[in-house]
Amino acid sequence: MYAEDPAFWRAGAISSTLVMLIVLAFLTVDSLATIRPGGTNVPHYTVINKEIRYEFDSEANRYRPVIGADQPLFGRVYSPEEAEKAMRLGKLVIQSRNCMNCHTFFGNGAYYAPDLTKAWLDPAWQQLWMPMTQAASREEAIATFLMYRRNSLRGAGRCPTFGSRAKKPRRWWRISNGWRRWRPTASRFISATSRPTIR
Amino acid sequence: MYRSQHLALKYFTAAMILFGLMIVAGLLASTSYVLDGFLLNKLDFSVTKMLHIDTMIIWLLMGFIGSVYWFVPIEFERETVGIRLAEVLFWIFCAAVAVVAAVFIFVQYGRSTEMSLWFINQGRKYVEAPRWAAIGITLVVVVFIYNVVGTAIKARRITGIMGVLMVDLIPLFGLYLIAFPSMTNMSEDQYWWWWLVHLWVEATWEILIGCIMALALMQLLGASRRVVETWLYIEVGLVLGTGILGLGHHYFWIGTPSYWLGIGGFFSALEPLPLLGMVVHAIYDAGAHRMKTTNRPAFFWVLAEAFGNFIGGGVFGFMMTLPQINLFTHGTQWTVSHGHFAFWGAYACGVLAVIYLALQKSRSAQQLDGAAWKWSFALLNIGILGMVGALLVSGIAQAFYERAMGGSTLQAYMQGQTNVWFVQGIVMRLVFGLVFAAGYVVLMYDLLTTGKKRVTAEVLQPRVAGGPA
Numbered sequence: 001m002y003a004e005d006p007a008f009w010r011a012g013a014i015s016s017t018l019v020m021l022i023v024l025a026f027l028t029v030d031s032l033a034t035i036r037p038g039g040t041n042v043p044h045y046t047v048i049n050k051e052i053r054y055e056f057d058s059e060a061n062r063y064r065p066v067i068g069a070d071q072p073l074f075g076r077v078y079s080p081e082e083a084e085k086a087m088r089l090g091k092l093v094i095q096s097r098n099c100m101n102c103h104t105f106f107g108n109g110a111y112y113a114p115d116l117t118k119a120w121l122d123p124a125w126q127q128l129w130m131p132m133t134q135a136a137s138r139e140e141a142i143a144t145f146l147m148y149r150r151n152s153l154r155g156a157g158r159c160p161t162f163g164s165r166a167k168k169p170r171r172w173w174r175i176s177n178g179w180r181r182w183r184p185t186a187s188r189f190i191s192a193t194s195r196p197t198i199r
Numbered sequence: 200m201y202r203s204q205h206l207a208l209k210y211f212t213a214a215m216i217l218f219g220l221m222i223v224a225g226l227l228a229s230t231s232y233v234l235d236g237f238l239l240n241k242l243d244f245s246v247t248k249m250l251h252i253d254t255m256i257i258w259l260l261m262g263f264i265g266s267v268y269w270f271v272p273i274e275f276e277r278e279t280v281g282i283r284l285a286e287v288l289f290w291i292f293c294a295a296v297a298v299v300a301a302v303f304i305f306v307q308y309g310r311s312t313e314m315s316l317w318f319i320n321q322g323r324k325y326v327e328a329p330r331w332a333a334i335g336i337t338l339v340v341v342v343f344i345y346n347v348v349g350t351a352i353k354a355r356r357i358t359g360i361m362g363v364l365m366v367d368l369i370p371l372f373g374l375y376l377i378a379f380p381s382m383t384n385m386s387e388d389q390y391w392w393w394w395l396v397h398l399w400v401e402a403t404w405e406i407l408i409g410c411i412m413a414l415a416l417m418q419l420l421g422a423s424r425r426v427v428e429t430w431l432y433i434e435v436g437l438v439l440g441t442g443i444l445g446l447g448h449h450y451f452w453i454g455t456p457s458y459w460l461g462i463g464g465f466f467s468a469l470e471p472l473p474l475l476g477m478v479v480h481a482i483y484d485a486g487a488h489r490m491k492t493t494n495r496p497a498f499f500w501v502l503a504e505a506f507g508n509f510i511g512g513g514v515f516g517f518m519m520t521l522p523q524i525n526l527f528t529h530g531t532q533w534t535v536s537h538g539h540f541a542f543w544g545a546y547a548c549g550v551l552a553v554i555y556l557a558l559q560k561s562r563s564a565q566q567l568d569g570a571a572w573k574w575s576f577a578l579l580n581i582g583i584l585g586m587v588g589a590l591l592v593s594g595i596a597q598a599f600y601e602r603a604m605g606g607s608t609l610q611a612y613m614q615g616q617t618n619v620w621f622v623q624g625i626v627m628r629l630v631f632g633l634v635f636a637a638g639y640v641v642l643m644y645d646l647l648t649t650g651k652k653r654v655t656a657e658v659l660q661p662r663v664a665g666g667p668a
Binding site: 006012016020021023034045063084089093106107109111114 | 239315433450610
């Protein structure tokens with residue numbers, strides 16, 4: 001009988017492996033074309049100059065990010081080169097500060113802290129943090145939040161400050177003195193987060 | 200004993216030390232979950248968790264390398280070629296691991312430059328070792344390949360198992376090269392990152408442990424080579440036939456085309472098959488030899504490997520792998536539950552089995568048995584099952600309240616984290632982690648003492664399971 005001969009199974013193992021590897025190679029070529037910056041599934045880095053909304057798509061029956069009109073980041077339009085440079089720096093921040101060993105990206109990481117994939121699209125920035133920090137834009141609210149996250153959200157105190165390695169700690173501390181003055185107001189917002197009425 | 204086998208024992212010692220460090224790091228990380236602000240800005244969760252998973256990878260890798268150095272001279276009936284180089288490299292490997300661990304603990308973070316990736320931390324989950332150390336790991340693997348292939352050439356012979364092993368060393372080396380680039384675009388970065396992580400853990404390593412278990416079964420039970428090799432080929436065919444495209448279950452949500460939903464779901468549903476095959480194989484061999492063995496701890500760790508691999512890797516993996524379910528479960532403690540069970544079942548138990556086999560031979564013990572190994576076996580397995588169960592409860596609460604009901608916003612995340620079931624699961628994980636740690640202590644005691652006392656054959660005769668009383 002064939003089945004009793006190891007060589008029969010060896011041939012099966014080799015052929016199934018080769019077939020799968022060839023299929024994977026084709027799929028990889030196809031997938032990489034769609035996920036390169038500017039491909040069908042991933043916008044070019046200059047998307048940072050655009051407004052990005054998160055809207056319900058009734059046809060797909062789920063929420064989708066929608067790229068809208070121009071909306072410069074910190075009031076500035078980035079050229080393609082500058083945008084790529086900014087993205088590169090952001091990626092290096094994520095890697096050098098070991099973000100993925102607490103947070104997740106695309107659901108991949110460490111699950112100890114919130115997923116950051118669509119943190120930019122989170123409704124909390126507009127509904128909670130912009131009024132709370134009295135920031136004019138979402139990016140300013142995020143910057144303020146990141147500087148004072150330990151004071152601003154229960155659980156956010158888990159995030160290390162990386163303070164000893166911050167380039168200009170003195171300036172940070174000066175701003176943090178300003179924080180103390182309006183913290184009583186902020187704490188009312190914090191307790192409000194646990195109420196289900198606030199979305 | 201061959202020099203290669205002495206080197207294997209050194210690798211096993213290093214592996215067991217790192218196993219202990221892994222447990223310590225894991226206990227610290229799980230304490231960070233329970234006590235808010237635990238060791239914050241001193242030894243953050245990100246650091247302890249990173250140490251936890253990296254020491255795990257390294258101790259298992261050392262266990263595999265040690266196992267192969269143990270079996271190579273047996274298979275080829277001669278000393279391993281280039282053994283002196285391998286011995287030197289072992290110490291370099293250990294020193295590099297110590298330096299990387301010291302940098303992780305004391306330096307922790309770098310600035311946002313390429314230099315940080317070269318010398319401090321690559322920060323890509325599992326691929327944290329700085330690039331210089333990654334080059335070192337590549338070097339160790341290259342010498343390892345040279346040892347195995349060189350010995351086969353010198354011996355002018357090849358066995359089926361060693362053939363599979365040698366072919367498997369190619370992806371072990373090749374895929375690791377993915378550890379070096381760091382792409383700006385997160386989708387591309389993750390696409391290749393999963394080649395390394397999935398195709399190592401769910402393909403290359405599965406084959407490697409399959410070969411090691413095949414060799415172990417022959418030494419342990421005297422299983423026939425023909426049967427063992429046939430099973431190995433079936434396993435290889437199924438593991439690679441399902442696992443290569445099973446890679447698709449990591450491409451559901453990273454921006455890749457939607458055909459991966461179908462491909463990933465279909466092939467990962469088949470992924471438990473080879474693992475079930477390994478269970479059947481182990482039971483078949485155990486039954487064929489009426490569970491008669493002179494090394495009960497190794498035998499039970501082999502069985503634990505078969506069942507742990509199937510249930511932890513296969514069943515727990517399948518449970519969350521279909522895209523309809525994975526939408527809610529990925530990136531929750533559910534994944535952590537599966538991860539703990541799978542790595543323990545598939546790899547850790549197998550390495551422990553080979554260590555017991557090696558100890559029996561190196562201490563020339565006719566029989567390995569006693570109370571200590573049973574205690575460690577029970578405590579470690581109860582510990583892991585408890586952790587897995589507790590994390591599963593947390594994961595279900597998280598998937599339900601944060602993902603399904605809350606819609607994955609920051610608000611929903613906070614509600615999930617404070618949910619009472621989530622919190623209870625997290626606390627129980629720490630409790631069972633302590634049980635596991637107790638099991639480790641007993642295991643170390645047993646590994647250090649077992650087989651050292653000479654016992655006469657008459658006394659031991661009745662204690663052989665299933666044998667004449």
